Amino acid sequence: MNTRSNGDVAVRDVALRDGLQLTEGRLGTAGKVELVRTLLRSGVPELEVGSMARPDLVPALADTLDVIGALDEAERDRCWVWVATPGHVRRAADAGVRRFQYCLSVTDAHNRANIGRDVETSMAALPEAVRAADAVGGKVQLCLATAFTCPLTGPVEPGRVLELIADPRGAGTVDVVVADTLGQAxxxxxxxxxxAAVGPAAGRRIVFHGHDTWGMGVANALAAVEAGAGMVDSALGGLGGCPFAPGASGNTATEDLLFALRPDWLDPEGFHDLVRAGDRMLAELGERSRSRASAGAHGNGREFDWTLPTT
Incomplete structure (x- = not known):
């Protein structure tokens, strides 16, 4: 039985990476930097802020290295960047990135669709990626997408996920991210x-990355925490989705997850700041909020501290 309190669990906002992949609107570089700083000041311990994916495939993230370049060292140390190859790691490291999320899919079909290679090729390159990160004092997460279902081949056997977690080529990683890419878990x-992942992770932190397609985002995150996850992902406003995972909706909303978990650093005033930051981001993108907690904060229950105060 996991005895960790909810207050000990880290929440990572991924709006600036996963959240922006499918939006028609765009955030400028300065706006992204401002949002990073707002989230960090509010107490969010870690962020995912961009990707080394080809700009023509994910144009909303083409300025990732410009965002990193605008941050100071302390800010960069709390920001993860998506990578899929050792070359990605080296290029990102040259720009100042020190936290690298090395991603591959559990299924060959989705890994080929997403990053153009089979799973074995991605795993074979992982030690080189870890060495490139080590050379600059960096950290690498092993992120396993489609850990529950694959949009191309269907349900995924848990044993396959555990096999990849236990693979000795991932021994130099610091975390294992288990992703419900489609939100069907x-x-x-x-x-x-x-x-089941705690054992083969061998001391590495387990991170759960969920989507809210079937309305189970918060419930799944809480189940992951109870089972031993040390960090859970979410995105302001419930933004998100994968270009190569048709049918996946947005991530679990950061506002909803924080309201449920009540981490030690969060109080109503800080929650209000995050709700307002989400409002500003969504307005600029022309997107609607999918967060139920944000809707509640905008409601009429003024006797409740977590409701936004009247102005």
């Missing part, structure tokens, strides 16, 4: 896989 399923 349910809490019992999430809890069972996360609990």
């Amino acid at each position: 349910h809490p019992r399923q999430v809890g069972e896989l996360v609990a």
Whole structure:
């Protein structure tokens, strides 16, 4: 039984990477930097701020290295960048990135669609990516997409996920991210896989990355925490989705997850700051909020501290 309190669990906002992949609107570089700083000041411990994916495939993230270049060292140390090859790591490291999320899919079909190679090729390159990060004092997460279902081949066997977590080529990574890319998992399923992953992770932190396609985003994150996850992902306003995962909706909303978890650093005033930051971001993007907690904060329950005060 996991005895960790919710207040000990890190929440990572991924709006500036996963959240922006499918939006028609765009955030400028200065706006992204401002949002990074707002989130960090508010107490969000870690962020995912961009990707080394080809700009023609994910144009909203083409300025990732410009965003990194505008941050100071302390800020960069709390910001993860998506990578898929050792070359990505070296290029990002040259720009000042020190936290690298090395991603591959559990299934060959999705890995080929997403990053153009099979799973074995991605895993074979992982030690080189770790060495490139080590050379600059960096850290690498192993991120396993489609850990529950694949949009191309269907349900994924848990044993395949555990096999990749246990693969000795990932021994130099600091975290293992288990991703419900399509948002089709349910809490019992999430809890069972996360609990089973703790052993083969061999001391590495387990991170759960969920989507809210079937309305289970918060429930799945709480199940992951109960099973031993040390960090859970979310995105302001529930933004998100994968260009190569048709049918996936947005991420679990950061506002909803924080309201549920109540980490030690969060109070109503800080929550209000995050709701307002999400409002500003969504307005600039021309997107609607999918967060139920944000809707509640904008409601009429003025006797409740977590409701936004009247102006």
